[in-house]
Amino acid sequence: MSVALSGRRPVCDGCARPLAGCWCRCVHRVDNHAKLLILQDPDEHGHAKGTAALLARCLTQAELRVGERFEPPADLGGHALLYPDTPGGRSLGGPAAVPLSVPHGSAEPLTLIVLDGTWRRSRRILHQNPWLQTLPRVALQAPPPSLYSIRRAQAESHRSTLEACALALAQLDGDAARYEPLWRAMDEFIALQARLAGVRAQPAPDDAR
Numbered sequence: 001m002s003v004a005l006s007g008r009r010p011v012c013d014g015c016a017r018p019l020a021g022c023w024c025r026c027v028h029r030v031d032n033h034a035k036l037l038i039l040q041d042p043d044e045h046g047h048a049k050g051t052a053a054l055l056a057r058c059l060t061q062a063e064l065r066v067g068e069r070f071e072p073p074a075d076l077g078g079h080a081l082l083y084p085d086t087p088g089g090r091s092l093g094g095p096a097a098v099p100l101s102v103p104h105g106s107a108e109p110l111t112l113i114v115l116d117g118t119w120r121r122s123r124r125i126l127h128q129n130p131w132l133q134t135l136p137r138v139a140l141q142a143p144p145p146s147l148y149s150i151r152r153a154q155a156e157s158h159r160s161t162l163e164a165c166a167l168a169l170a171q172l173d174g175d176a177a178r179y180e181p182l183w184r185a186m187d188e189f190i191a192l193q194a195r196l197a198g199v200r201a202q203p204a205p206d207d208a209r
Helices: 052-058 119-128 161-173 177-201
Strands: 003-006 009-012 035-040 062-066 079-082 097-099 111-116 137-139
Touching: 035 052, 035 161, 052 062, 052 161, 052 177, 079 161, 111 119, 111 161, 161 177
Parallel strands: 035 062, 035 111, 079 111, 079 137, 097 137
Antiparallel strands: 003 009
16 A cells, blocks of 8 residues: 655655545455446545445456446446345336346356446436436345445435445355355444544544543
8 A cells, every 4th residue: 555645735646645534554455256347426425434445446357337327338248236126216217127047058257237326326327318218127035134334325225336246156156155245345434434433523622631
């Protein structure tokens, strides 16, 4: 990790965060089988509590793109969208979500596409990119309760991007142990954010005493 200067505050050039909030030590590398393409809403880019950038750093086969409209891959074969069935999602068209599985007879590894943003913004990305609506959709199977306690979810069923992808990749491979480092990364990231919140919550020293 090296240090760059942004204004008056030194920042890490690995995660672009101020040094006190650097999460580079939370990175635990995983050689994932299925490829991951993260399409991130601009409002989420640089969010202090977002997990997509950490996830992309942990995985050997992951790409993170930021924007609202995205060019589709040259060949959409072997791509699937991780997106659950909801009234809001289904109203935009596209096939119903099916349980996660590797496409039968596929010679190439699956590329899993995930939308990173609030529920409302992810629906907007889906609406603005009609090619996403043509993809087969996959959904998590009985996901455990979310551990993402540092940011309020809009619904009990919602998961952080790192959690959703860790669960999805493990289900696709049938190998939860392979993706255990992602959970360590998540735990350490949450602990870091909690420490930072504790520091910010402490009262300033009273110089008059």
